[in-house]
Amino acid sequence: MRYVWGAFAEYVCCTPFSLKVLPKELPLIEGSLIEVLPGIIHAAELGDISPNKNVLITGQGVSGLVMTQVVSMFSPKNLVVTDIFDEKLALARKYGATHTYKMPHEHASTMDIVGADFPDGFDVVIPCLLEGDGMVDAINAAAQNGRIVMYGCIGTCHAPVDFFKVHKKRLDIFSTEPKRDIDNRRYFDEGLRLVLDGLVNTEEMITHVVPLAEVARAFQLRNEHKGDTIHVMIDCEVK
Structure with a gap:
């Protein structure tokens, strides 16, 4: 199996x-x-997660749900996840989240929703949202001396990033892609073992299987952005 573009x-x-x-x-x-597990395992390790830390994962799409499963094995004090769909939050609770919060819309402030329960913010914040504006939200949600592991936020950021806040909070910010090929292969082997051992569920997130001849419908399903659509597979062997 390849892990190149x-x-x-x-x-x-x-x-x-x-x-x-x-x-x-x-x-x-x-x-x-x-194929998403090397970056996810690396992200969890970069978070330096331990039983005395509160962890926030924003977004419970495909990668976010796998991230929740992996991070829960690092035994954080609290594992908080957010999403806009009830169906994905239900899976997150099954996968080890201790607290789940439904966001009213994609651009809502996390601390506006969870701040009453976690007023000091989070020791580790792992945004699993595509758009770059999620990074601004992650900075606001991070606790003093916390760290942000940028699994997501790779899209365009339209909101200004307050670097003074990053400095004032003494935040550490990490990128998740392994830099060395040898590490990427090792993380791949670890991820494969987690799946084979039944510790990470990859089957449950497959909500649609579409034949190659209907590839346009597959992209349409993905772009509809619904709670009952998580991972859309294209099966080249199905007629």
Whole structure:
């Protein structure tokens, strides 16, 4: 299995080091989400999570739900997650979240919703939202001397980032992609083992399977952004 960029290309050029064969006993459709695990495991390690820390994960899409499963194994004091859909929050509770909060809309301030319960903010904040504005929200939600692990927030940021607040709070900010190939492969092996051992569920998040001939419908489903649509798979073998 490759973990290099390729999208829907028929062929991808890569080195043998970038290939990983999945076990035959693992259904290929369940193995599709393993590719997010290297960055997620690395993010959890960068968070330096321990039983005396409060952790916030914003967003419970595909990566956010996998992140919740992995972070819960690091035994945080409280694992708080947010999303705008009840269906995804229900899965998050099943996966180990101690507190779940429904956001009224995508651009709502997290501390406006959770601040009454966690007035001091969070020791570790892991935004799993695509848009860059989630980084502004993460800075506001981080506690004094906290750290932010940027799994998400890779899109355009339209809101101004208050770097003085970052300085005043003494925040540490980390990027999650492993920098060395050897680490990426090691995290891939660890993620595969978590799935095979039943500690991370990748099957439950697959809500739609669409044949390749209907690929346009697959993107339409994904872009509708509904609570009952999490991971849309394109099966090239289904007619």
